[in-house]
Amino acid sequence: MAKRWFGIAALLVATACASTPRVNYDSDPTADFSRYRSYSWVFSGVPQGMNPLLFERVKASIDRSLAARSFTQSANGDFAIAFTLGARDRVEVTDYGPYGPFFPRFGYGWGGYHDVDVRNVTDGTLTIDIYDVATKKPVWHGTATQEINRNKPDPAMIDVAVDAALANFPPPPPKAR
Template identity: 30%
Template sequence: MLKNKLIVLFALVAVMAGCVSTQQARVDFDRNSEISTSHYKTFAWLNENKVLAEPVDVNPVMKVRIDNAIEQAFIAKGYELVSDAEKADFTISYTMGSRDKVKVDSLPSSYRRGFYWGHGYYAGMVINNDNHVKNYTEGKLAIDVYDVKSHQPVWHGWAVKRIKSSEQDNPSKAIKMVVEQVVAQF
Protein backbone atom coordinates (compact mmCIF):
# COMPACT_ATOMS: atom_id res chain seq x y z
CA MET A 1 0.00 0.00 0.00
CA LEU A 2 2.79 2.44 0.93
CA LYS A 3 4.68 1.49 -2.23
CA ASN A 4 1.65 2.38 -4.40
CA LYS A 5 1.27 5.74 -2.65
CA LEU A 6 4.95 6.52 -3.27
CA ILE A 7 4.64 5.61 -6.96
CA VAL A 8 1.60 7.88 -7.34
CA LEU A 9 3.36 10.68 -5.47
CA PHE A 10 6.49 10.43 -7.65
CA ALA A 11 4.36 10.34 -10.82
CA LEU A 12 2.48 13.45 -9.69
CA VAL A 13 5.72 15.29 -8.91
CA ALA A 14 7.16 14.29 -12.32
CA VAL A 15 4.06 15.57 -14.14
CA MET A 16 4.11 18.84 -12.21
CA ALA A 17 7.83 19.31 -12.89
CA GLY A 18 7.22 18.69 -16.59
CA CYS A 19 4.52 21.36 -16.66
CA VAL A 20 6.77 23.91 -14.99
CA SER A 21 9.80 23.28 -17.19
CA THR A 22 7.93 23.49 -20.51
CA GLN A 23 6.89 27.12 -20.44
CA GLN A 24 6.63 27.38 -24.18
CA ALA A 25 4.66 30.10 -25.87
CA ARG A 26 0.98 29.48 -26.56
CA VAL A 27 0.73 29.99 -30.32
CA ASP A 28 -2.35 30.16 -32.51
CA PHE A 29 -3.64 31.82 -35.69
CA ASP A 30 -6.71 32.80 -37.66
CA ARG A 31 -6.91 32.68 -41.45
CA ASN A 32 -9.16 34.37 -44.01
CA SER A 33 -10.21 31.34 -46.05
CA GLU A 34 -11.53 33.50 -48.90
CA ILE A 35 -8.04 34.57 -50.00
CA SER A 36 -5.51 32.10 -51.41
CA THR A 37 -1.87 32.55 -50.39
CA SER A 38 -0.44 29.80 -52.60
CA HIS A 39 0.93 32.28 -55.17
CA TYR A 40 2.71 34.48 -52.60
CA LYS A 41 6.42 35.02 -53.27
CA THR A 42 7.22 38.54 -52.06
CA PHE A 43 6.40 40.58 -48.98
CA ALA A 44 6.93 44.07 -47.61
CA TRP A 45 6.17 45.93 -44.42
CA LEU A 46 2.69 47.47 -44.28
CA ASN A 47 4.11 50.80 -43.12
CA GLU A 48 7.49 52.37 -42.51
CA ASN A 49 7.26 51.98 -38.71
CA LYS A 50 6.63 48.21 -39.14
CA VAL A 51 4.74 47.89 -35.85
CA LEU A 52 1.01 48.52 -36.21
CA ALA A 53 0.47 50.10 -32.79
CA GLU A 54 3.54 50.92 -30.75
CA PRO A 55 3.17 50.60 -26.96
CA VAL A 56 3.87 53.73 -24.91
CA ASP A 57 6.78 52.13 -23.08
CA VAL A 58 8.37 50.42 -26.09
CA ASN A 59 12.05 49.60 -25.89
CA PRO A 60 13.45 50.74 -29.27
CA VAL A 61 16.24 48.15 -29.15
CA MET A 62 13.67 45.39 -28.53
CA LYS A 63 11.58 46.68 -31.45
CA VAL A 64 14.58 46.37 -33.81
CA ARG A 65 15.15 42.78 -32.60
CA ILE A 66 11.51 41.91 -33.30
CA ASP A 67 11.55 43.64 -36.72
CA ASN A 68 14.62 41.64 -37.74
CA ALA A 69 13.31 38.35 -36.36
CA ILE A 70 10.05 38.70 -38.30
CA GLU A 71 11.83 39.55 -41.54
CA GLN A 72 14.20 36.62 -41.13
CA ALA A 73 11.39 34.19 -40.32
CA PHE A 74 9.49 35.04 -43.52
CA ILE A 75 12.71 34.93 -45.57
CA ALA A 76 13.48 31.50 -44.07
CA LYS A 77 10.06 30.33 -45.32
CA GLY A 78 11.16 31.26 -48.86
CA TYR A 79 9.54 34.68 -49.26
CA GLU A 80 11.51 37.63 -50.67
CA LEU A 81 11.48 40.99 -48.89
CA VAL A 82 10.86 43.93 -51.25
CA SER A 83 10.96 47.61 -50.37
CA ASP A 84 7.87 48.74 -52.33
CA ALA A 85 4.68 47.48 -50.66
CA GLU A 86 2.64 48.00 -53.86
CA LYS A 87 4.87 45.49 -55.71
CA ALA A 88 4.68 42.83 -52.98
CA ASP A 89 2.23 39.95 -52.88
CA PHE A 90 1.52 40.57 -49.20
CA THR A 91 2.39 43.02 -46.45
CA ILE A 92 3.10 42.36 -42.80
CA SER A 93 2.80 44.26 -39.56
CA TYR A 94 2.75 43.34 -35.89
CA THR A 95 1.76 44.39 -32.40
CA MET A 96 3.56 43.61 -29.18
CA GLY A 97 3.09 44.16 -25.50
CA SER A 98 3.64 42.84 -22.03
CA ARG A 99 1.66 42.79 -18.84
CA ASP A 100 2.68 42.20 -15.26
CA LYS A 101 0.46 39.54 -13.72
CA VAL A 102 -0.11 38.02 -10.30
CA LYS A 103 -1.02 34.39 -9.71
CA VAL A 104 -2.37 33.39 -6.31
CA ASP A 105 -2.71 29.75 -5.32
CA SER A 106 -4.51 28.92 -2.12
CA LEU A 107 -4.13 25.32 -1.03
CA PRO A 108 -5.51 23.71 2.13
CA SER A 109 -2.72 22.71 4.50
CA SER A 110 -4.60 21.25 7.45
CA TYR A 111 -8.07 20.25 8.45
CA ARG A 112 -9.75 19.89 11.84
CA ARG A 113 -13.17 18.38 12.25
CA GLY A 114 -15.69 19.77 14.68
CA PHE A 115 -18.08 22.61 15.12
CA TYR A 116 -16.10 25.84 15.05
CA TRP A 117 -17.53 29.28 14.72
CA GLY A 118 -15.78 32.27 13.22
CA HIS A 119 -13.15 32.73 10.54
CA GLY A 120 -12.43 29.57 8.55
CA TYR A 121 -15.64 27.74 9.46
CA TYR A 122 -16.82 25.58 6.60
CA ALA A 123 -19.22 22.61 6.85
CA GLY A 124 -17.95 21.49 10.19
CA MET A 125 -14.27 21.89 9.28
CA VAL A 126 -11.65 24.49 9.98
CA ILE A 127 -9.37 24.85 6.98
CA ASN A 128 -5.96 26.49 7.16
CA ASN A 129 -4.67 27.64 3.79
CA ASP A 130 -1.19 28.00 2.39
CA ASN A 131 -1.20 30.95 0.03
CA HIS A 132 1.43 31.25 -2.69
CA VAL A 133 1.73 34.47 -4.67
CA LYS A 134 3.77 34.65 -7.89
CA ASN A 135 4.46 37.82 -9.84
CA TYR A 136 5.40 37.39 -13.48
CA THR A 137 5.40 39.17 -16.82
CA GLU A 138 3.44 37.84 -19.78
CA GLY A 139 4.42 38.99 -23.26
CA LYS A 140 2.26 38.90 -26.39
CA LEU A 141 3.25 39.20 -30.03
CA ALA A 142 0.76 39.26 -32.91
CA ILE A 143 1.75 39.26 -36.60
CA ASP A 144 -0.70 40.29 -39.32
CA VAL A 145 -0.57 39.56 -43.05
CA TYR A 146 -2.53 41.59 -45.63
CA ASP A 147 -3.16 40.82 -49.30
CA VAL A 148 -1.86 43.71 -51.43
CA LYS A 149 -4.30 43.33 -54.33
CA SER A 150 -7.49 43.04 -52.30
CA HIS A 151 -6.32 45.12 -49.30
CA GLN A 152 -7.87 42.47 -47.05
CA PRO A 153 -6.44 40.83 -43.95
CA VAL A 154 -5.29 37.31 -44.77
CA TRP A 155 -3.79 35.93 -41.59
CA HIS A 156 -3.35 36.80 -37.91
CA GLY A 157 -0.91 34.79 -35.81
CA TRP A 158 -0.09 35.32 -32.15
CA ALA A 159 1.90 34.03 -29.23
CA VAL A 160 1.56 34.57 -25.50
CA LYS A 161 4.45 33.61 -23.25
CA ARG A 162 5.45 33.99 -19.63
CA ILE A 163 8.75 35.87 -19.73
CA LYS A 164 11.44 34.46 -17.46
CA SER A 165 13.99 36.77 -15.84
CA SER A 166 16.79 35.18 -17.90
CA GLU A 167 14.85 36.08 -21.07
CA GLN A 168 14.45 39.67 -19.90
CA ASP A 169 18.22 39.92 -19.46
CA ASN A 170 18.98 38.35 -22.87
CA PRO A 171 15.79 38.47 -25.00
CA SER A 172 17.19 37.79 -28.49
CA LYS A 173 16.92 33.99 -28.31
CA ALA A 174 13.36 34.07 -26.90
CA ILE A 175 12.22 36.62 -29.50
CA LYS A 176 13.63 34.53 -32.36
CA MET A 177 12.01 31.34 -31.02
CA VAL A 178 8.57 32.92 -30.52
CA VAL A 179 8.59 34.68 -33.90
CA GLU A 180 9.58 31.45 -35.67
CA GLN A 181 6.77 29.56 -33.89
CA VAL A 182 4.19 32.16 -34.99
CA VAL A 183 5.41 32.47 -38.60
CA ALA A 184 5.57 28.66 -38.92
CA GLN A 185 1.77 28.69 -38.70
CA PHE A 186 1.51 30.83 -41.88
Protein backbone atom coordinates in the same frame (compact mmCIF):
# COMPACT_ATOMS: atom_id res chain seq x y z
CA MET B 1 12.10 16.31 2.16
CA ALA B 2 9.19 15.17 -0.02
CA LYS B 3 7.75 18.69 0.13
CA ARG B 4 11.03 20.07 -1.22
CA TRP B 5 10.99 17.60 -4.13
CA PHE B 6 7.39 18.52 -4.88
CA GLY B 7 8.37 22.19 -4.96
CA ILE B 8 11.24 21.48 -7.35
CA ALA B 9 8.97 19.38 -9.59
CA ALA B 10 6.31 22.13 -9.61
CA LEU B 11 8.96 24.69 -10.54
CA LEU B 12 10.18 22.54 -13.44
CA VAL B 13 6.63 22.06 -14.72
CA ALA B 14 5.95 25.81 -14.45
CA THR B 15 9.19 26.60 -16.29
CA ALA B 16 8.35 24.15 -19.07
CA CYS B 17 4.87 25.65 -19.47
CA ALA B 18 6.22 29.20 -19.46
CA SER B 19 8.56 28.51 -22.37
CA THR B 20 5.79 27.39 -24.73
CA PRO B 21 3.69 30.25 -26.10
CA ARG B 22 -0.07 30.03 -26.38
CA VAL B 23 -0.87 30.51 -30.07
CA ASN B 24 -4.02 31.62 -31.89
CA TYR B 25 -4.50 32.42 -35.54
CA ASP B 26 -7.21 33.30 -38.02
CA SER B 27 -7.16 33.54 -41.79
CA ASP B 28 -9.35 34.58 -44.68
CA PRO B 29 -10.62 31.34 -46.26
CA THR B 30 -10.94 33.04 -49.66
CA ALA B 31 -7.31 34.20 -49.79
CA ASP B 32 -4.99 32.39 -52.20
CA PHE B 33 -1.87 31.90 -50.08
CA SER B 34 -0.20 29.77 -52.76
CA ARG B 35 0.60 32.88 -54.85
CA TYR B 36 2.56 34.55 -52.03
CA ARG B 37 6.31 34.45 -52.63
CA SER B 38 7.58 37.81 -51.35
CA TYR B 39 6.69 40.29 -48.63
CA SER B 40 7.21 43.88 -47.63
CA TRP B 41 6.89 45.65 -44.30
CA VAL B 42 3.88 47.86 -43.53
CA PHE B 43 5.94 50.07 -41.19
CA SER B 44 9.42 51.16 -42.14
CA GLY B 45 10.14 52.94 -38.86
CA VAL B 46 9.74 52.16 -35.19
CA PRO B 47 6.21 52.88 -33.93
CA GLN B 48 6.04 55.64 -31.33
CA GLY B 49 6.59 54.40 -27.78
CA MET B 50 8.17 51.08 -28.77
CA ASN B 51 11.67 50.12 -27.72
CA PRO B 52 13.66 50.49 -30.99
CA LEU B 53 16.07 47.68 -30.07
CA LEU B 54 13.23 45.29 -29.34
CA PHE B 55 11.52 46.36 -32.58
CA GLU B 56 14.64 45.49 -34.59
CA ARG B 57 15.03 42.12 -32.81
CA VAL B 58 11.44 41.11 -33.55
CA LYS B 59 11.65 42.33 -37.15
CA ALA B 60 14.90 40.38 -37.72
CA SER B 61 13.33 37.28 -36.18
CA ILE B 62 10.29 37.54 -38.48
CA ASP B 63 12.61 38.00 -41.47
CA ARG B 64 14.54 34.89 -40.41
CA SER B 65 11.38 32.84 -39.92
CA LEU B 66 9.88 33.86 -43.28
CA ALA B 67 13.19 33.19 -45.08
CA ALA B 68 13.15 29.67 -43.60
CA ARG B 69 9.76 29.25 -45.33
CA SER B 70 11.26 30.44 -48.66
CA PHE B 71 9.65 33.89 -48.62
CA THR B 72 11.82 36.79 -49.76
CA GLN B 73 11.65 40.41 -48.72
CA SER B 74 10.92 42.84 -51.56
CA ALA B 75 9.96 46.50 -51.90
CA ASN B 76 6.80 45.36 -53.73
CA GLY B 77 5.91 42.09 -52.03
CA ASP B 78 2.89 39.89 -52.61
CA PHE B 79 1.88 40.44 -48.98
CA ALA B 80 2.64 43.07 -46.38
CA ILE B 81 3.41 42.27 -42.76
CA ALA B 82 3.10 44.22 -39.51
CA PHE B 83 3.45 43.31 -35.86
CA THR B 84 2.59 44.72 -32.45
CA LEU B 85 3.83 43.89 -28.97
CA GLY B 86 1.87 44.06 -25.75
CA ALA B 87 2.28 43.11 -22.11
CA ARG B 88 -0.19 42.48 -19.31
CA ASP B 89 0.53 41.88 -15.63
CA ARG B 90 -1.41 39.29 -13.66
CA VAL B 91 -1.30 37.60 -10.27
CA GLU B 92 -0.88 33.83 -10.27
CA VAL B 93 -2.04 31.95 -7.16
CA THR B 94 -1.42 28.24 -6.61
CA ASP B 95 -2.94 26.46 -3.59
CA TYR B 96 -1.29 23.12 -2.93
CA GLY B 97 -3.91 22.16 -0.33
CA PRO B 98 -3.50 21.10 3.29
CA TYR B 99 0.09 19.98 3.79
CA GLY B 100 0.53 19.66 0.06
CA PRO B 101 -0.22 16.42 -1.82
CA PHE B 102 2.10 14.18 0.19
CA PHE B 103 1.05 14.91 3.78
CA PRO B 104 -2.62 14.18 4.50
CA ARG B 105 -4.24 15.81 7.51
CA PHE B 106 -3.67 13.82 10.71
CA GLY B 107 -6.93 13.38 12.63
CA TYR B 108 -10.01 15.55 12.66
CA GLY B 109 -10.21 19.01 14.18
CA TRP B 110 -6.54 19.71 13.77
CA GLY B 111 -6.07 22.90 11.73
CA GLY B 112 -4.72 22.67 8.24
CA TYR B 113 -1.65 24.34 6.84
CA HIS B 114 -2.15 25.45 3.26
CA ASP B 115 0.88 25.84 1.05
CA VAL B 116 -0.03 28.78 -1.20
CA ASP B 117 2.24 30.33 -3.79
CA VAL B 118 1.42 33.88 -4.97
CA ARG B 119 3.49 35.58 -7.65
CA ASN B 120 3.21 38.45 -10.11
CA VAL B 121 3.82 37.52 -13.73
CA THR B 122 3.84 39.42 -17.01
CA ASP B 123 2.43 37.91 -20.18
CA GLY B 124 3.85 39.29 -23.40
CA THR B 125 1.87 39.04 -26.63
CA LEU B 126 3.26 39.24 -30.15
CA THR B 127 0.60 39.89 -32.80
CA ILE B 128 1.45 39.47 -36.48
CA ASP B 129 -0.90 40.70 -39.20
CA ILE B 130 -0.56 39.92 -42.90
CA TYR B 131 -2.27 41.89 -45.65
CA ASP B 132 -2.75 41.10 -49.33
CA VAL B 133 -0.98 43.90 -51.24
CA ALA B 134 -3.24 43.67 -54.31
CA THR B 135 -6.53 43.91 -52.37
CA LYS B 136 -5.16 45.81 -49.34
CA LYS B 137 -7.22 43.53 -47.08
CA PRO B 138 -6.11 41.50 -44.07
CA VAL B 139 -5.68 37.81 -44.86
CA TRP B 140 -3.98 36.37 -41.76
CA HIS B 141 -3.72 37.22 -38.05
CA GLY B 142 -1.63 35.33 -35.50
CA THR B 143 -0.74 35.79 -31.84
CA ALA B 144 1.73 34.16 -29.48
CA THR B 145 1.49 34.83 -25.73
CA GLN B 146 4.01 33.72 -23.12
CA GLU B 147 5.40 34.74 -19.77
CA ILE B 148 8.17 37.35 -20.13
CA ASN B 149 10.59 39.39 -18.07
CA ARG B 150 9.84 43.04 -18.90
CA ASN B 151 13.24 44.21 -17.66
CA LYS B 152 15.35 41.86 -19.76
CA PRO B 153 13.96 40.75 -23.15
CA ASP B 154 15.37 37.36 -24.10
CA PRO B 155 16.26 37.07 -27.83
CA ALA B 156 15.71 33.30 -27.69
CA MET B 157 12.16 33.85 -26.40
CA ILE B 158 11.54 36.30 -29.25
CA ASP B 159 12.52 33.62 -31.77
CA VAL B 160 10.31 31.05 -30.02
CA ALA B 161 7.32 33.44 -30.07
CA VAL B 162 7.83 34.41 -33.73
CA ASP B 163 8.23 30.80 -34.86
CA ALA B 164 5.17 29.75 -32.85
CA ALA B 165 3.03 32.58 -34.23
CA LEU B 166 4.10 31.95 -37.83
CA ALA B 167 3.86 28.15 -37.56
CA ASN B 168 0.35 28.38 -39.03
CA PHE B 169 1.33 30.65 -41.92
CA PRO B 170 0.47 30.00 -44.61
CA PRO B 171 -2.57 28.09 -43.39
CA PRO B 172 -3.39 24.74 -44.96
CA PRO B 173 -5.66 24.97 -48.01
CA PRO B 174 -9.37 24.54 -47.29
CA LYS B 175 -10.60 20.95 -47.47
CA ALA B 176 -12.88 20.01 -50.34
CA ARG B 177 -16.37 19.05 -49.33
